[in-house]
Amino acid sequence: MQKTKPEGRIEPYQHAAAGWGALKQVAINLVREKVSGGNYKTLLKQNQPDGFDCPGCAWPDREHASTFEFCENGVKAVAAEATSKRVRPDFFAAHTVAELLTQSDYELEQHGRLTDPVVYDSASDKYLPIAWDDAFALIARHLKALPDPNQATFYVSGRTGNEAAFLLQLFVRMYGTNNFPDCSNMCHEPTSRGLPGTVGIGKGTVTLEDFEHADTLLIFGQNPATNHPRMLGELRDCAKRGATIVSINPLRERGLERFTSPSHPMEMLTNSSTSISSMFVQPKLSGDFALIKAVAKRLVERDDAALAAGEASLLDREFIATHTTGYEAFEQDLRAQDWDQLLAESGVPRDQIEALAEVYIRGQKVICTWGMGLTQHKGAVATIQMLSNLMMMRGNIGRLGAGLCPVRGHSNVQGDRTMGIEEKPAKAFLDRMQKVFDFEPPRAHGYDTVESIQAMLDGKIKVFFGMGGNFAMATPDTPLTFDALRACDLTVQVATKLNRSHLVHGKDALILPTLGRTEIDLQQGVPQGVTVEDSMSMVHLSYGMNTPASDNLLSETAITARMAHATLGSGKVDWLAYAADYASIRDSIEKVFDDFHDFNARVAKPGGFHLRVASREREWRTASGKAQFLLRAVDTDTPIHRARAKYGERLMTLMTARSHDQYNTTIYGMDDRYRGVFGLRRVVFINKEDLQMLGLRNGQWVDMVSVWDDDVERRADRFLLVEYDIPRGCLGSYFPETNGLIPLHSTADGAGTPTSKSIPVLLQLSDYQSSAE
Known part of the structure; x- marks a missing residue:
């Protein structure tokens, strides 16, 4: 079958990284997102003493120095939040979920900021407006109806600030579970x-x-x-x-x-x-x-x-x-x-x-x-x-x-873990939580990300709550993950912009719009700041500067507090008081974590403070009290070894990667300029000698089929072969397009992380060819 060749080109990039090319992309993103003059000026306040913490990566700042430090990805993240484009209730009135599912991840991103909470209506296959109180009542009704708290799971993205993360783990543990899948499970x-x-x-x-x-x-x-x-x-x-x-x-x-x-x-x-x-x-x-x-x-x-x-x-x-x-x-x-x-x-x-x-x-x-x-x-x-x-x-x-x-990914992925977003919490942490908040926290380990997906498939989880992120596309074995989410009685997604996870939902479903980090967060008329911990254990305080995209947005902290209040009441914890004053949350954090002593005073200083890391000071918190050399043998009986024994040199190993115009699953544009790819995402990088060995040509279209021992066919079709400097036997391609090739239970030993950088696959010449052929 012939189809029209997609627009795009492969053109090797000969320039240095960044430079004028990066500045050009900044201009393109500001225009694409229709960022107004008042909002784009806030870019100059990013990671500054009187500005806000970048909502992008977790690379640290030099004490929020006064010298502006340019970052193309930071600009993209800020522009995405500062966009003037809006997804209002009339947008959902005009589109069914089935219609929106046909759009690409890039197209969904480009619709703009969510403005109002919405609830799924199965009769019309549309999302309808819902009042905030009614949304929290719906969540509480589902959670209270579960015979076992472990039938709910709570996913947390690395964009979530410390205050919201701490409050969420407190609520969930008081509710009765340690089910905390998070983005750490999938990366570090x-x-x-x-x-x-x-x-x-x-x-x-x-x-x-x-x-x-x-x-x-x-x-x-x-x-x-x-x-x-x-x-x-x-x-x-x-x-x-x-x-x-x-x-x-x-x-x-x-x-x-x-x-x-x-x-x-x-x-x-x-x-x-x-x-x-x-x-x-x-x-x-x-x-x-x-x-x-x-x-x-x-x-x-x-x-x-x-x-x-x-x-x-x-x-x-x-x-x-x-x-x-x-x-x-x-x-x-x-x-x-x-x-x-x-x-x-x-x-x-x-x-x-x-x-x-x-x-x-x-x-x-x-x-x-x-x-x-x-x-x-x-x-x-x-x-x-x-x-x-x-x-x-x-x-x-x-x-x-x-x-x-x-070097961790999203801006607060490390901070969330520090705050207790952890499916395997330490006994000492739970003991302190018990002492400070006077309740018996659950002690059994909860589900991580992969385990949560399997539990949903098995009917063991009925409620999925997602604090940010794009769970459906970030996770492996995409069709299975879709089935898992659709098997839930309720899915709740907290987000700033529309993504595919909102369209792959449970029987009941909510989309709850939240403030971005760049936006002013007023609680009872007082601006609130949130803290994050970067890759090098520096904790910063950040205040938003932009007018919120809608008057009907709630912060992640407020959403968490009101959900907890609706579900558990405020007899033991005054959730709404926490939501009214984030400094009070930090006061409680320092009661749980000794390293956060004088939290509010220390974080108020420009640049924040460094959390002590014992191993940096040669204090070894191991069983022996010393740093431990560990014996590890080379593993020659992996799925890749077994597949290569069966298929020989035709067996390729695939790694997934980001393009330059994306951050995690967020697709800002269709280019990957440093790798010479423009206007395309369905490409696969391959060594020249492997092309010859397989009888293929640069520029042909192929399908990829993963090889696994469960006899399930996992495919990713219509990918353009691009000759590239990559070792023999290896392939590279973008996620999330290739996440469906990763078997759900192909994970890191002892960590449960999907093996996104080592997927055994076979290439097949595709029926899909360009019109030129």
């Missing part, structure tokens, strides 16, 4: 589960100050130019003063090659740029564990040679002896490890591994950063722990200029 959960076993806490050990002193940076599985653009400013400064930067990623990303800083006029005026990475290492997908273990093995070999020559040890033996346990067994395991296996599993030649080891050995102050390129694999927890092992070998944890740096 292997970090949160892996690091406590090695260094005692699931957070990074560095601050921005450490970047000023580091002489070496190893960047694993990240694309900062798209996902954390302000990070490039730090990398630029590091490169300018001579630090060695190594990019370790299957895709050779433009932003880690050259960067033109919009914040530095001379670079802009001269069209010059700064080289970022001096070395690129491209492991195959799921090859990071073997690569890191290979570097550790090489370090032992080089240390042997140094000692034999009468030179100083290359290991930090004082650190190992004083602060760690388990090194002897770890070293024996490295010595016994077969080199051929490491080379085969990593996909990296031995000379590159040895060169990478030399970079690490030369570094006196090394920072390792990583993103979801390390975490969304079956063996992700083991990979994070092996990276910790490597860093401990040379004492690169807990000293100035060195450390572990997981």
Whole structure:
């Protein structure tokens, strides 16, 4: 069957990241969103002492410095909130849910801000207006009717502020469940589960100050130019003063090659740029564990040679002896490890591994950063722990200029976890909640994201509540997730803009519109601020500056408080008093968490304050009281290994990724300019030699079929082949379009994170071809 070729083009991008191209996109987004002059001026107040905290990524700010720091993604996020476009009740009156489901994710985003709460009417297949009190009464009726509180689940997005997150977990635990699926489950959960076993806490050990002193940076599985653009400013400064930067990623990303800083006029005026990475290492997908273990093995070999020559040890033996346990067994395991296996599993030649080891050995102050390129694999927890092992070998944890740096995604994903959005809460936390609020919290572990989907499918969950995000599209196995949500008796979605999760709903359904972080939040005439915690454990206070998109919006905090009041009443907790004064919530937070002492006073200072991270100070909250070297073997019996044994070299491994014009599941535009894709999203990046081996051509259309042992056919059809610099046997494509290829239970061992970066697939020539063919 022939169809018209979609508009779009593939055109390799030859320029540095950012620069004039980024400024052009800022203008395009302001026009696209029809942002008025008064609102676009607030962009200059983003991350400023008298401004608001960026609602985008979790990269930290330098104490909200007075120098404006440009960030293209931040502009997109702010423009999306500041848009003049509106989705009012008359919009829903004009469109059935079935009609809206035919629109793309980009088209849904472009309708604008939600203005009023609406409830689904099955007779008309439309959303109808509902009063706020009636909406909360509907939620309360469903929750009270459940025979078991564990039949409800409460999803939290990383855009949710600390105050709303704390209040929500308090309400839900007083209601009686620990069902808290959240975005951490889908991204950095292997970090949160892996690091406590090695260094005692699931957070990074560095601050921005450490970047000023580091002489070496190893960047694993990240694309900062798209996902954390302000990070490039730090990398630029590091490169300018001579630090060695190594990019370790299957895709050779433009932003880690050259960067033109919009914040530095001379670079802009001269069209010059700064080289970022001096070395690129491209492991195959799921090859990071073997690569890191290979570097550790090489370090032992080089240390042997140094000692034999009468030179100083290359290991930090004082650190190992004083602060760690388990090194002897770890070293024996490295010595016994077969080199051929490491080379085969990593996909990296031995000379590159040895060169990478030399970079690490030369570094006196090394920072390792990583993103979801390390975490969304079956063996992700083991990979994070092996990276910790490597860093401990040379004492690169807990000293100035060195450390572990997981770079998280959405602005408050770490803060939500700190506030108790956690399906596996610690006993000490529950004990403190019991003492402060005088109730017995549930002790049994709740459902994470994947478990919640399965529980909905099994009829064990009847009510789904989503605080932000786009659950239907962010999660794996898309058709199954759709079935799960539709099996619920009630789905509730709190959001600023329309997305597909609002159209994949339960028998009863509510869409509750909320304030954005850029908007003024007045409670009883007093502006309220919300706090967030960034990737480096800095806590900031943020006040909105824009007039709300509608007079009928409620903040996330107010929505939570009124839902709790309607469901539980206010006999034990005065929920409405909390909603009237967010400072009172912070007063309660400091009673639960010792690190938040004097919360209101400390956060009122520009830049906020840093939460103490014990491992940064070489305090190890592990069972042994020391940092722990952990033995981890190379896994050669994974679903990918089994599929390759069956299908041979035709079996490809797919990774999903963001395009440059999206943030999480939010599609701002149809371009991915750094990868040379314009006007298209259904593309798949492939190595030139794999094209030849498969008998395919660059520019052909293919279907992808995932390979799994449950005999369920999972397909993603009509994708354009794009020849790209990616390792043999590996493919890259965008999510959420390819999320349906990820089996629901293909998750990281010990973390439950979907394996979005390691999906075994087969390619088939598609019936869909361009009109030119």
